[in-house]
Amino acid sequence: MREIHVDQITGAVREMCMQACYDLPEDVAAALTAAREREESELGREILGELQENIAIARERRVAICQDTGITVVFVKLGQDVRIVGGSFNSAINEGVRRGYTEGYLRKSVVCDPLERKNTGDNTPAVIHIEVVPGDGLHLTVAPKGIGSENMSGVKMLVPALGSQGVIDFIYEVVERAGPNPCPPIVVGVGIGGTMEKAAILAKKALFRPLGQPHSLPHIAELEQKSLERINNSGIGPMGLGGRTTALAVQAEVYPTHIGGLPVAVNIQCHACRHAEKEL
Amino acid sequence: MAKTITTPLDEKTARSLKAGDRVLIDGVIYTGRDAAHARLLEMAKKGEPWPLDLQDQIIYYVGPCPEKPGQVIGPAGPTTSGRMDLFTPALLEKGLRGMIGKGSRSPQVVETMKKVGAVYFVATGGAAALIADRITASELVAFGELGTEAIRRLVVKEFPVIVALDSDGNDLYKIGREKFRVAV
Incomplete structure (x- = not known):
């Protein structure tokens, strides 16, 4: 042993x-760069530029x-x-x-x-x-x-008959309700299945997957893609001041569940999708 | 082109600022968030005098990180303003002229802002290291025991904000969003 x-x-x-706290993961920084290139709002592009500059300062000076x-x-x-x-x-x-x-x-x-x-x-x-x-x-x-984004998260026990569309609708409802508060652009972690607490833990874990890497199950990858499109059509934009970049990614994880249930948890994360890993 | 304003901010200047304006703030602003707001309201309830005069002042909703040796202040970006909504009308009635934060405000806050002639600015959430560079001095004013939530007096130079809500009730969050919403 x-x-x-x-x-x-x-x-x-x-x-x-x-x-x-000092080093934003490379995949998240790359997603911000790509978003800035796509962003149609001038103010939105400026805000994304400020976030990029901020990331560079934090990394260089070793500050949060x-x-x-x-x-x-x-x-x-x-x-x-x-x-x-x-x-x-x-x-x-x-x-x-x-x-x-x-x-x-x-x-x-x-x-x-x-x-x-x-x-x-x-x-x-x-x-x-x-x-x-x-x-x-x-x-x-x-x-x-951070609590600004965590506060905007939500859990709902859906009726199984609502299926994928019900899940997409709930994800959108949570993002819509959050509006400018969680400092968009956000990363949306989604947990589907299990029980109430299992779905919530899956939603948080989903945030650590490399950004933009679709789920290995095609129907879940499709749900992620459809949700992302709908969110980015909302107009909320960077910091909620209008634009096409509201979310950098929607990432879902699934787990078996009960015949009568469809738990869904949506964990909202700001652009500072911070995590560090180590194998001992 | 950004407008530069110098604090204290009088009613006339506040009323001249419109939703969408880029503004650079020079001068003194005060920090305050959840716990400090609760304390002020508690003191008012007991009839105790406040440790600062809010007339024509700006409050920045922030709880900075501790400063490293040689720094004026640690990273200091805005926090979500909505959590202060329950307290804000009382502060506006006492002369508070401006607020800096991020996110939406309640209808009660907007109504009081219109009545007294106040303005709500937003700073870029998450750009904490960048924003800290525009703060040239920081001094404790009250509630030191609250740590990061204490009230501090900050001296700022070209502190960059955007007017999100003006004293006519125009809301940049609504205006900006409508421009980029795609009908499905």
Whole structure:
């Protein structure tokens, strides 16, 4: 059995928090460049240009792309032949978040109680999703999630008879309701199937797929494409001030579900589609 | 061509700005977001004096990152203004003349803006590192214990914004969107 010390996990998470907040992934930057070339609105092109310039400044100076450095979401794929030694696994992740946000000059945006709302001061705790997989690897994805876009997300339990069209309609309804608030251009993560919470987790995971890579199932790829076209015909545009670039991509993930259900979750993500990955 | 305005912003200047105008702001603006707004309203309820005079001032809805050594301020882009809507009419009644944020405002905010002659600007959401370069000084004014949500006095130079809502109630979000909507 392979042993992994908690210090290794803390160090990796610390590093990834900073990397994710400073360096926008190349695929997202490329999608912005392509969008700027296509954009018909002059103001829209200017705004997309500002976003590109901002990304370059953040990368060069090692500062956050956006001041909302998010609540930290950590996806873990833990090999079943791994033994974590030296302390608690979850504490190791949270210690990495604490160090990353403190030493990286990132904003601390987490309150300890959702109603009493006192800031924890170090951006902990993270939201941690653990999946146990075969093998002796440990794969970590750190995704700081800003609330401006997260607040615009939605879940709906559809009637199965509504089918693909019902899903497309709901995705559009969520984007329409969000309007300018989530800082378009956005990335739309969609989870279809499972149960309410499964759909929501799938929607978040869908955001990490390389942008513009269609789903491997043709009918899901078609649903993504149709949704994207409809969203970009809305006129919302960059920052909601009008234009043809409202979303950079719609990315869906699916899971088997109950005979009587069609859960759909739509996770809205701003252009700062931040995530860093590492295999330990 | 952008218009340059210098704060404080009087009613006449505010009323002259129209939805769609590009504006560069010079002078002092104040930061404030969810928690600071809640505190101000709570103080007003108890009859306590506010730590700043809002007459003809501009509030920037922002919670910046901590500054690295040698920086004036960390990345500092706008936050979603709609969350302040419940508090905003009371601030406008106390003389607040301008707001900088991103996203739509409620009909109550728009109505109060028309009545008092105020303007709502938007800055580019997410362009936080770029915007921070236009801030030349930052000083704590109140509620330091709120950390990033404290009220700060910022000195800005050529701070770039767009008028999204003017004092006649024109809404750039609606106007801009209609131009590019494709009927299906």
